[in-house]
Amino acid sequence: MIIIVTILVAVMLAAAVAAFVFKELLSAVLAACLVSLIASILFLFLQAPDVAMAEASIGAALVTAIFVIAIKRTGKREE
Amino acid sequence: MRTTVSIVLLAVVILGFGLSLLDVPFAERKSQIGDYYIVNGRDQTGATNIVTSVVLDYRGFDTLGEITVLFVAALGLGAVMAAAGGRRERPSTTEPPSLVLRTGTNVLFPLLILFGVYIFVHGHLTPGGGFQGGAIIASAFLLVYLCCRERRINLARKTAADSLGGIVFVGLGLVGLAVGSRYFLSDFLPKGSLDTLFSAGMIPIIYIAIGIKVGAELAGVIDDLLEETE
Numbered sequence: 001m002i003i004i005v006t007i008l009v010a011v012m013l014a015a016a017v018a019a020f021v022f023k024e025l026l027s028a029v030l031a032a033c034l035v036s037l038i039a040s041i042l043f044l045f046l047q048a049p050d051v052a053m054a055e056a057s058i059g060a061a062l063v064t065a066i067f068v069i070a071i072k073r074t075g076k077r078e079e
Numbered sequence: 080m081r082t083t084v085s086i087v088l089l090a091v092v093i094l095g096f097g098l099s100l101l102d103v104p105f106a107e108r109k110s111q112i113g114d115y116y117i118v119n120g121r122d123q124t125g126a127t128n129i130v131t132s133v134v135l136d137y138r139g140f141d142t143l144g145e146i147t148v149l150f151v152a153a154l155g156l157g158a159v160m161a162a163a164g165g166r167r168e169r170p171s172t173t174e175p176p177s178l179v180l181r182t183g184t185n186v187l188f189p190l191l192i193l194f195g196v197y198i199f200v201h202g203h204l205t206p207g208g209g210f211q212g213g214a215i216i217a218s219a220f221l222l223v224y225l226c227c228r229e230r231r232i233n234l235a236r237k238t239a240a241d242s243l244g245g246i247v248f249v250g251l252g253l254v255g256l257a258v259g260s261r262y263f264l265s266d267f268l269p270k271g272s273l274d275t276l277f278s279a280g281m282i283p284i285i286y287i288a289i290g291i292k293v294g295a296e297l298a299g300v301i302d303d304l305l306e307e308t309e
Contacts, residue, residue, distance in 0.1 A: 049206035050130045053107070057214035062297060063219050069304045 012038040016078060025071045033064040110112055125270035125279035126203035134208065135282045139264035143248060146289060153296045160303045176226050184226035193217035199290030203279040209286040213293025220298040224305055237295045242290025252283050
């Protein structure tokens, strides 16, 4: 269990840094989506299924979609 | 010079925060209220899911505030989008969606709606509730927008569902106030027996209202954003 959590947290941190570093905005949004997804799995491990469901449906799905639409409307790369 | 001063100031601030946190007993229980909810929540509210008993009963007024925040945010987005230039009709140059996406949407859309409704109808029994169920319903509409560009939600019905959810929530709270309790959103309906669908007084009704409202609002947000791109 602790190994799984360690791997998940490591991937989550890497994804968070990647979301910050990436210049391609679509990649950055997908990295942020991965952060939300892993956060929801961690919430599940912490026995908070209510928060996990909210995080997965809003953080991973809807927010990502809204960001993707916004990128489509504006520019694809960070200036 | 300025850089040095900034670094020194930052160091002072961080040191101050660190020193002030030294006395905070992390991971120790300071508040008794959580234990009180865990022990008495089921009997007092009739909701098996303790999170729901806190969200809709003990802290129901906060939830009304959350709903209001979401409503104002959706309203603001709609206003900004309307001010940004209104509807621009452009000939659709996007290629038609693939067969996989269309078939998947046709199969998944009713299932997603059903799942969302299940989540908020059973909010007092199983994990989840109005917000989660509403978000799942909105993601079903997002899938439809991805697949079939020409389809739109009916804006009049969306507004009606949105308003109905809010009216039911506030109306039930006011009825609870009028029926003889001393506070807003007090539960005046019979509790029923624990662990059954028709239990927990007015919690399921409010969660259904919240689910419909959140679903309509989030679907409206996606609709507002997509309307401009095409």
